[in-house]
Amino acid sequence: MGHQTPADVEAEVATPPRGARSEAVHQKALQAAAVLLKAGGLKAATVDAVAAASGVSKVTLYRHWPSRQAIAAEAFGMLMGKYLVIPDAGDPPADLSAYLADIGRFYRGPLGSVFAELVGACANDSTTAAYFRTFFLDERRRGFASLVERCIESGYFRADIDLDEAIDLFFGPLVFRLLVGHAKIDDDSVRSIIDHGVRGLRANPLST
Incomplete structure (x- = not known):
């Protein structure tokens, strides 16, 4: 199989039948899957x-989704949206720490294992990966990118930060620990990962 571009993979996300009745059926199936x-x-x-x-x-169901993994990926994105909301209390550094702490608790909770299962499924099936990215990952990354941008605008982070790299810097260690199980994702570990990531992004690393 040749290398697929992002556009190739996203094209694997089918457009479900349209109309009020079809939308109701779609949501009913998603709720059941969740x-x-x-x-x-x-x-x-x-x-x-x-x-x-x-x-x-x-x-x-097969008119709306190509596989059970595709249904699960969209349903999981819906669940994640209900359980995790990007905070906006007016203090970007505190919002960032609070959100990442929530992510850590989510990953080590019951739905964390579902997340790991879906990531595993993505590794073996490009269509599952496309649905996972479209209905789960992309929205989470957009939301966290807005939080990083608020940290930049407040002067807490440097202005030359690459947003995608910053997102991966915080989430990468948590996802790797979840998938491999070599280290904890407890509150202290998450706090330490946040501290290390923040040091690399600070506008003034020596300030407290």
């Missing part, structure tokens, strides 16, 4: 199970 994911992880969210729980036929 419940199944929370209860039993990715293995529980089969097409048969989603069809049975939602009352949406398998034929219709």
Whole structure:
């Protein structure tokens, strides 16, 4: 298989049928998939199970999604949006620390294992990866990028920061620990990772 560009992979995200009825069916299936994911992880969210729980036929499900992993990726993005909200209390450094602490707690909670399962599925299937990125990752990265930009505007971070690199700097260690299990993601560990990342991005590293 040749190398795929981001545009190639994003093209694998199918446009679901349009119209009020189709949208209602889409949301009904997503809600059912979310419940199944929370209860039993990715293995529980089969097409048969989603069809049975939602009352949406398998034929219709396949008109909306190409696979059960695609349904799960979109449903997980919906769940993540409910559980994690970017804070905006007027103090960008404090907002950043609070959000990353919430992320750490999310990863080590029940849904953290679902996240790990989906990341594993992405490694083996470009279509799953496209859905995961479109319905989960992209929105999370946009939200966190806005938080990093607020840290830049406040003078807390340097102005020459690459936003994508800054996002990976904070999230990379947490995701790696979640997937490999070689180290903890407890509150102290997350705080230490934040401190190390902040030092590299500070406008004035010597200031307190």
